[in-house]
Amino acid sequence: MGFSLLAGTRAPVRVWTDPYAIEPQAARQLRNIGALPWVQGVAVMPDVHFGKGATVGSVIAMRQAVSPAAVGVDIGCGMSAVRTSLTAADLPDDLAGLRRAVEDAIPVGFAQRDEPVDPRRVRGLDQRGWGDFWRRFADLDRRVAQLETRARRQLGTLGGGNHFIEVCLESGGVDAGRVWLISCHHNYVAEEIYEGVDVLVTRKGAIRAGLGDLGIIPGSMGTGSYIVRGSGNDWSYRSASHGAGRRMSRAQAKRTYSTADLAAQTSGVECRKDAGVLDEIPGAYKDITEVMAQQDDLVEVVAHLKQVICVKG
Numbered sequence: 001m002g003f004s005l006l007a008g009t010r011a012p013v014r015v016w017t018d019p020y021a022i023e024p025q026a027a028r029q030l031r032n033i034g035a036l037p038w039v040q041g042v043a044v045m046p047d048v049h050f051g052k053g054a055t056v057g058s059v060i061a062m063r064q065a066v067s068p069a070a071v072g073v074d075i076g077c078g079m080s081a082v083r084t085s086l087t088a089a090d091l092p093d094d095l096a097g098l099r100r101a102v103e104d105a106i107p108v109g110f111a112q113r114d115e116p117v118d119p120r121r122v123r124g125l126d127q128r129g130w131g132d133f134w135r136r137f138a139d140l141d142r143r144v145a146q147l148e149t150r151a152r153r154q155l156g157t158l159g160g161g162n163h164f165i166e167v168c169l170e171s172g173g174v175d176a177g178r179v180w181l182i183s184c185h186h187n188y189v190a191e192e193i194y195e196g197v198d199v200l201v202t203r204k205g206a207i208r209a210g211l212g213d214l215g216i217i218p219g220s221m222g223t224g225s226y227i228v229r230g231s232g233n234d235w236s237y238r239s240a241s242h243g244a245g246r247r248m249s250r251a252q253a254k255r256t257y258s259t260a261d262l263a264a265q266t267s268g269v270e271c272r273k274d275a276g277v278l279d280e281i282p283g284a285y286k287d288i289t290e291v292m293a294q295q296d297d298l299v300e301v302v303a304h305l306k307q308v309i310c311v312k313g
C-alpha cells in the first residue's frame, strides 16, 4: 500500500493507514512526538491506536536520545511461535480437555506458581546465566529486589488481559512445510543505522521486519494470526505492525457487545466465552486482513494461522 505523511509535523511521520482514520487522541500523540527536536522520524503502523503515555503501533527513531515513556510499562512484551510436526488429525476430539490441560499447567491472570520454575526441567532451555540473572536481581533498587519471590513465581505464567496461548492450524503461505521457531519482541529499543545516521529505534507495538526477518502478527481470539517475513523497508525503519490493533477501548467493547456476540465471533474456537473476556472480543480489534493489506510493502506472508484453542488470562 505504501505510506502517506501526517500533515504539520517537523520530523516526518509516515503512516501506513488512512491518516484520517487515526483516532484524534493518537494523532495528537504522534504530532507531539514528531515535534521533538531529537526525533529523526516516526513510522506509524496500520494497527496504530492511542496508548496511555505512548502510541501503540509507533516506531520512533531518535538521535542520541531514548525515551522510556515511549516504550511504556509493557517493555519486553512479545510473542513466540513454534511450528510442530503435528497435524489436525493428531488433535483429540475433545479440545476442551486440551484447553484445561494448558490452563492447569500454566497459571493465568494474577495466578502465580506454587513453586518457581526449575530451569533444569525445561527441555532445551539454556541454563547459562540463570544463577547470575538472579544474583543481579538482588542488586536492583530495593523496591524491586524485594519482589524477587513474586518474580520467581510469576515466571512461566501467562498474565492477564490480552495475553494468550493458542493452538493453531496453518494454511497457505510461501513456506508451507518448513520448520520455524520464532521469538518476536514488539516493545523495545534498538540501536540501528538509517541513511548513515545512528539512531535509537523504539518499537512500541511494532515488530522488526528487516529483510528476511521472521515475525508474528496476531489478529484476535477469533480471527487467527500471520507468520511473516520482513521486506527490509527503510521508510518504516524496517518494521511492521504487531497485531491488528484495538478498534475500541476495553470499556467501549463491554458496552458494545454481549457474551452472545462473543460466542458468535469465536465460533469454532475452544476458548472462554464469558463476560470476563468480553473486552477481548474480535470486534474490539481492527480487521487483520485489512491491516495486512495496508503493510504489503513491509512484510510477506509466510503462513496464515487459525486458532482452534485460545487460552486467555
Ligand SMILES: Nc1nc2c(ncn2[C@@H]2O[C@H](COP(=O)(O)O)[C@@H](O)[C@H]2O)c(=O)[nH]1
Pocket: 047, 056, 077, 162, 163, 164, 166, 205, 218, 219, 220, 221, 222, 224, 225, 242, 243, 244, 245, 246, 280, 285, 307, 310, 312
Ligand atoms: N491470535 C490472537 N491475537 C490476539 C489475541 N488477543 C489480542 N491479539 C492481538 O495481539 C495484538 C497485540 O496486543 P498488545 O496488547 O500486545 O498490543 C493485538 O493488537 C491483537 O491484534 C488473541 O487472543 N489471539
Ligand SMILES: [Mn+2]
Pocket: 074, 077, 078, 186, 187
Ligand atoms: Mn504486547
